[in-house]
Amino acid sequence: MARARTLASVWAAKTAALASRRLRRGGGTAISGLVGLGLNPGLVHDLARGLGQGCVLVTGTNGKTTTTRLLSEMARAAGLSPLVNASGSNLMRGLASTLALAAGHDGALDDGERRLGVFEVDEATLPLALAELRPRAAVFTNLFRDQLDRYGEVDAVAARWRQALARAPADPSSGSGQGPSTSSGQRLALVLNADDPAVAALGEGRDNVTYFGVDDKKLDRGHLEHASDSLSCVCGARLEYDAVYFGHVGRWRCPACGRARPKPQVSASKVNLKDGRSLRFVLASPAGRANVEMGLGGLYNVYNALAATAAASALGLPQAPVTDALAAAAAAFGRQEAFEVDGRRVELFLAKNPAGLNQVLQTLLLDPGRKTALLALNDGIADGRDVSWVWDADFEVAAGRFEAVVVSGTRAADLALRLKYADWDETTIEVEPDIGEALEAALAATPAGACLSAVPTYTAMLTLRELLARRAGRAPFWQQ
Amino acid sequence: MSEPTLRLGHLYPSLMNVYGDRGNITCLQRRCRLRGIDLQVTSLDLGEGLEPEAFDLLFIGGAQDREQRVVAADLTQAKGAALREAVEDGAVFLGVCGGYQLAGRFYRGAAGEELAGAGVFDLYTLHPGAGAKRLIGNLVAEWEDYTLVGFENHGGRTYLGPGVEPLARVVHGYGNDGASGFEGARYRNAFGSYLHGPLLPKNPAFADRLISLALERRYGEATLAPLDDALELQAHAAALRGR
Numbered sequence: 001m002a003r004a005r006t007l008a009s010v011w012a013a014k015t016a017a018l019a020s021r022r023l024r025r026g027g028g029t030a031i032s033g034l035v036g037l038g039l040n041p042g043l044v045h046d047l048a049r050g051l052g053q054g055c056v057l058v059t060g061t062n063g064k065t066t067t068t069r070l071l072s073e074m075a076r077a078a079g080l081s082p083l084v085n086a087s088g089s090n091l092m093r094g095l096a097s098t099l100a101l102a103a104g105h106d107g108a109l110d111d112g113e114r115r116l117g118v119f120e121v122d123e124a125t126l127p128l129a130l131a132e133l134r135p136r137a138a139v140f141t142n143l144f145r146d147q148l149d150r151y152g153e154v155d156a157v158a159a160r161w162r163q164a165l166a167r168a169p170a171d172p173s174s175g176s177g178q179g180p181s182t183s184s185g186q187r188l189a190l191v192l193n194a195d196d197p198a199v200a201a202l203g204e205g206r207d208n209v210t211y212f213g214v215d216d217k218k219l220d221r222g223h224l225e226h227a228s229d230s231l232s233c234v235c236g237a238r239l240e241y242d243a244v245y246f247g248h249v250g251r252w253r254c255p256a257c258g259r260a261r262p263k264p265q266v267s268a269s270k271v272n273l274k275d276g277r278s279l280r281f282v283l284a285s286p287a288g289r290a291n292v293e294m295g296l297g298g299l300y301n302v303y304n305a306l307a308a309t310a311a312a313s314a315l316g317l318p319q320a321p322v323t324d325a326l327a328a329a330a331a332a333f334g335r336q337e338a339f340e341v342d343g344r345r346v347e348l349f350l351a352k353n354p355a356g357l358n359q360v361l362q363t364l365l366l367d368p369g370r371k372t373a374l375l376a377l378n379d380g381i382a383d384g385r386d387v388s389w390v391w392d393a394d395f396e397v398a399a400g401r402f403e404a405v406v407v408s409g410t411r412a413a414d415l416a417l418r419l420k421y422a423d424w425d426e427t428t429i430e431v432e433p434d435i436g437e438a439l440e441a442a443l444a445a446t447p448a449g450a451c452l453s454a455v456p457t458y459t460a461m462l463t464l465r466e467l468l469a470r471r472a473g474r475a476p477f478w479q480q
Numbered sequence: 481m482s483e484p485t486l487r488l489g490h491l492y493p494s495l496m497n498v499y500g501d502r503g504n505i506t507c508l509q510r511r512c513r514l515r516g517i518d519l520q521v522t523s524l525d526l527g528e529g530l531e532p533e534a535f536d537l538l539f540i541g542g543a544q545d546r547e548q549r550v551v552a553a554d555l556t557q558a559k560g561a562a563l564r565e566a567v568e569d570g571a572v573f574l575g576v577c578g579g580y581q582l583a584g585r586f587y588r589g590a591a592g593e594e595l596a597g598a599g600v601f602d603l604y605t606l607h608p609g610a611g612a613k614r615l616i617g618n619l620v621a622e623w624e625d626y627t628l629v630g631f632e633n634h635g636g637r638t639y640l641g642p643g644v645e646p647l648a649r650v651v652h653g654y655g656n657d658g659a660s661g662f663e664g665a666r667y668r669n670a671f672g673s674y675l676h677g678p679l680l681p682k683n684p685a686f687a688d689r690l691i692s693l694a695l696e697r698r699y700g701e702a703t704l705a706p707l708d709d710a711l712e713l714q715a716h717a718a719a720l721r722g723r
Contacts, residue, residue: 145498148498148499148633153498153544153545154544155544155545155546156544226502231494232546379722385616385617385618385631386499386616386631386633386677387631387677388499388500388503388630388631388676388677388678389499389500390500391500391501391502391503391506391678391681392500392502410718410722411715411718411722412718413711413714413715413717413718414682414715414718414719416711416714416715417681417682417711417712417714417715418503418681420711421503421506421507421510421681426711431711431714433718
């Protein structure tokens with residue numbers, strides 16, 4: 001009976017995805033997942049049992065998509081067959097759809113023995129995903145304020161994570177009943193950012209934790225950015241920092257109770273941020289040291305590389321495919337993707353919260369050749385209806401840096417106002433709410449052969465990327 | 481008259497600081513600077529005392545629950561009496577969201593726990609319980625001949641006592657309690673509001689009112705040169721449309 005229900009929901013999900021694509025409504029991941037879960041609420045749990053290598057969940061405010069992509073490439077290079085949910089499909093329905101579409105009409109996943117699920121999971125969905133999927137490892141990238149109208153406050157998110165980790169069901173076969181365990185009876189491995197105090201705290205009192213972090217004094221910003229959220233220790237005292245890398249992420253310690261940043265097993269040192277389009281650093285992990293060259297830019301991608309490497313280490317993947325995958329890394333959907341349009345290079349940087357936007361701005365500033373920008377602020381549900389967050393991002397650091405700026409999106413005027421109060425030259429700012437028109441204006445302002453930096457929020461990125469892909473002659477994302 | 485000076489006390493800038501609250505300070509600074517007014521901003525943190533005459537303007541923003549508890553204790557013990565005295569003396573005060581709630585008589589949380597407020601306003605705030613709907617969304621309210629626009633996100637419902645006037649009337653959204661049609665509170669030159677977004681940059685007339693009131697109190701007169709508010713009014717209009 002349960003099996004029949006699973007098969008029926010797999011078929012229904014596949015049919016819904018097909019119909020959605022025929023109607024050109026997009027990839028059809030959300031609708032097919034909803035249909036499948038409607039018929040069988042336990043669909044994710046049922047299908048995930050077909051993952052021969054189990055699965056890994058990746059959550060956190062920023063870096064989920066790129067970390068997931070890097071880890072899946074590492075798994076592929078190690079001879080596994082990763083199953084990855086598409087960017088943006090990180091709620092339960094996205095997981096259901098990913099699993100259902102990978103299942104044959106008999107309900108079994110193809111390549112089942114070598115299948116490793118690598119799933120990015122929305123911060124708020126993590127508790128349910130932990131319970132349903134019983135992952136081998138859970139990766140926490142960082143925790144920042146993001147869409148307060150949707151997720152609630154940072155403390156509340158951290159509390160829900162802690163409860164979920166303490167409460168996730170023990171595997172019936174293990175019989176121990178102590179803490180979360182995986183479908184194969186192993187204890188859940190945690191992969192945690194040592195440099196983010198709220199994330200590092202998740203590892204307290206647990207074994208099987210792999211910490212990652214940066215060891216590079218010259219990256220010290222010397223002060224906390226405004227977009228810092230976890231400034232208090234678990235004990236309540238104010239944290240002190242030996243180095244601040246971005247936001248509240250750095251080498252922290254508590255002067256009151258003696259808690260301090262855990263020593264990371266996976267770390268990056270001698271980081272060279274170059275022109276913001278690539279990276280070089282020395283990677284240290286339990287497997288040894290390696291010089292890494294990567295085709296992704298910005299400090300935040302160092303953290304993404306570390307998170308993926310630490311997860312690979314926790315899964316016991318060998319070192320060589322890990323560094324190979326980092327060397328071959330390509331940009332994930334809308335995250336530092338580049339498009340050639342009309343003889344101009346358009347680089348797309350998704351930014352959806354203050355900490356992420358600050359990292360994007362820092363990365364853009366690495367190359368003085370970036371002279372034009374297209375910034376787009378939408379207030380759709382997926383962006384967060386509340387656009388107040390733009391006031392928490394440090395646009396001031398880029399005042400006077402761009403010769404022409406086109407501001408777009410449903411709340412273009414709000415963003416333009418923010419730039420004005422950050423002392424950007426008002427005469428260089430053009431407000432064009434329509435994203436298509438804004439792209440044309442920004443391209444026109446960019447000399448041939450030069451680079452246009454595009455920084456959209458999530459739904460603005462979807463619109464902009466579709467336009468760019470079409471202009472650059474690429475296929476829609478669900479065909480890639 | 482030499483360059484006029486205004487002193488702004490920013491209460492708990494690192495603790496009461498969500499939802500872009502610093503935009504209100506950035507806004508006041510810029511609008512003063514462009515008029516040749518020297519706005520001096522001083523942070524007032526935990527444990528620091530407050531002299532009633534020390535400031536012309538006082539601002540307190542919103543916070544997460546944890547910070548709000550810490551601040552409530554400090555506010556009542558170290559600063560409440562001086563704050564009330566300053567407001568009685570005509571100082572300009574602005575409390576937004578959590579800062580508005582804490583400026584009232586008390587706040588009763590979701591679990592029934594009570595936090596004493598600073599008592600600047602004759603009002604109190606009740607959180608109807610953990611299961612109650614938060615009041616979240618774009619908010620538009622009528623204030624004098626203007627509209628005020630912004631975003632609200634609060635669990636507590638605020639009820640005004642006889643000693644305080646509503647600041648504005650809700651046109652769209654929830655406001656103080658989602659039922660009375662009142663948004664915010666005013667007592668003398670003290671203002672409280674649930675509007676963030678933040679409040680002042682998109683509502684330049686309200687920002688200038690605060691500056692004018694502070695100048696009048698300190699110098700007996702205030703004439704603010706008009707500014708080019710094209711982008712401000714465009715953002716205001718977009719917020720009106722976006723509701």
